[in-house]
Amino acid sequence: xxxAPLKKTFTIGMLLYDTRYRSMTIQIFALVCFMxxxxxxxxxxxxxxxxxxxxxxxxxxxxxASYDINQKLIEYDSRSTHLRAAFxxxxxxxxxxxxGCITATVLGIIIGILRLSRNWIVAKIxxxxxxxxxNVPVLLWIVFFMAILxxxxxxxxxxxxxxxxxxxxxxxxxxxxxxxxYLPEPLFHNGLGDVSIFGVVDVSLDFVAFLIILVVGILVxxxxxxxxxxxxxxxGRRPLVWPYRIAVIVIPPLILLYVLGFYLGLPELxxxxxxxxxxxxxxxxxxxxxxxxxxxxxxxxxxxAGIMAISKGQTEAxxxxxxxxxxxxxxxxxxxxxxxxxxPLISQFLNLTKNSSLAISVGYMDIxxxxxGITLNQTGRELETILLLMLVFLSISLSISAVMNWYNSTxxxxxx
Numbered sequence: 001x002x003x004a005p006l007k008k009t010f011t012i013g014m015l016l017y018d019t020r021y022r023s024m025t026i027q028i029f030a031l032v033c034f035m036x037x038x039x040x041x042x043x044x045x046x047x048x049x050x051x052x053x054x055x056x057x058x059x060x061x062x063x064x065a066s067y068d069i070n071q072k073l074i075e076y077d078s079r080s081t082h083l084r085a086a087f088x089x090x091x092x093x094x095x096x097x098x099x100g101c102i103t104a105t106v107l108g109i110i111i112g113i114l115r116l117s118r119n120w121i122v123a124k125i126x127x128x129x130x131x132x133x134x135n136v137p138v139l140l141w142i143v144f145f146m147a148i149l150x151x152x153x154x155x156x157x158x159x160x161x162x163x164x165x166x167x168x169x170x171x172x173x174x175x176x177x178x179x180x181x182y183l184p185e186p187l188f189h190n191g192l193g194d195v196s197i198f199g200v201v202d203v204s205l206d207f208v209a210f211l212i213i214l215v216v217g218i219l220v221x222x223x224x225x226x227x228x229x230x231x232x233x234x235x236g237r238r239p240l241v242w243p244y245r246i247a248v249i250v251i252p253p254l255i256l257l258y259v260l261g262f263y264l265g266l267p268e269l270x271x272x273x274x275x276x277x278x279x280x281x282x283x284x285x286x287x288x289x290x291x292x293x294x295x296x297x298x299x300x301x302x303x304x305a306g307i308m309a310i311s312k313g314q315t316e317a318x319x320x321x322x323x324x325x326x327x328x329x330x331x332x333x334x335x336x337x338x339x340x341x342x343x344p345l346i347s348q349f350l351n352l353t354k355n356s357s358l359a360i361s362v363g364y365m366d367i368x369x370x371x372x373g374i375t376l377n378q379t380g381r382e383l384e385t386i387l388l389l390m391l392v393f394l395s396i397s398l399s400i401s402a403v404m405n406w407y408n409s410t411x412x413x414x415x416x
Contacts (some may be wrong), residue, residue, distance in 0.1 A: 089370030101294035108299025134297035146286035152294035189261025283364035306337035
């Protein structure tokens with residue numbers, strides 16, 4: 001019989017000289033050193049601030065802000081707290097980020113596809129768009145669009161009188177002026193009211209009810225689709241379900257709007273300016289257009305690269321089946337190109353969101369202008385406001401990354 005080999009006794013020296021433990025030892029040592037460095041920096045900072053009589057605290061957020069915000073989606077006045085002002089600025093940031101990402105994506109996809117057009121003029125025009133926007137700093141585009149809006153559109157006084165020089169658009173419901181754009185406002189005769197959460201967030205119950213009914217309708221529509229797919233898979237015949245799918249999405253929200261007494265509040269010229277409706281300042285529009293056009297140039301190149309990454313054999317196979325160029329692009333090429341497009345597209349969404357902090361250059365009060373601007377200057381709480389501002393942008397960026405990564409996982413190739 002052969003004797004079993006003796007197990008080597010563990011010694012402290014093995015943590016450094018044994019290759020099985022050495023890498024782990026080095027990593028733990030580096031982590032401990034990093035944590036000690038961070039703790040020393042934090043402790044030193046807090047000690048120095050306390051020496052200056054500025055201990056770290058957040059109570060200043062509940063003091064009156066004492067300043068106005070020109071663009072707000074929720075109720076706010078100068079007597080509101082700094083916390084509510086920061087939340088108004090956060091909403092303004094999210095508005096620009098969401099509108100910009102949607103517009104830039106649509107423009108980028110269209111421009112990226114047209115850059116591959118066989119029409120020489122169309123392809124060159126799209127190339128000029130890309131080169132023009134991506135090679136000029138976005139701050140200059142923001143200021144340029146702001147100047148165009150101020151100098152081009154008519155003044156509110158030009159809408160007054162029988163011989164008015166300007167008129168409202170879309171059946172006298174939209175006013176476009178050099179001070180901003182006024183859109184119809186959704187109102188309700190029998191509204192459910194609002195609910196205040198912690199005195200900071202005002203949630204419209206009408207909007208919540210509409211959103212719930214719409215989501216339920218979409219879920220029922222998806223259920224009908226899945227049942228039709230199962231029936232087709234089992235019998236080879238697909239039942240007619242599209243009218244029912246449209247009905248469950250459209251009819252319940254319309255009934256809710258009728259019950260709530262929905263109507264549109266139109267802007268009216270009163271005094272020296274328009275009153276009523278949804279007010280979009282030129283600063284918001286300029287920031288939105290500049291960020292969208294600037295980012296669309298980068299997205300267009302991403303889309304073009306994604307399409308070119310797909311083998312030409314895919315296009316030739318689609319043509320051989322009788323598909324025209326349009327359906328070939330929508331049904332064959334783009335779905336495959338998305339696997340290449342989505343990862344770099346996430347970075348462009350993040351860049352657009354972070355570039356929205358340039359809003360202060362045109363007077364648009366976003367989270368940077370409120371919390372990181374006026375609140376910081378009034379309270380003198382540099383550390384707290386900057387850290388909160390960093391936390392806000394970090395949270396927004398991580399949320400965008402999580403959503404886009406989830407979508408990327410749904411379109412990637414599934415291994416079997």
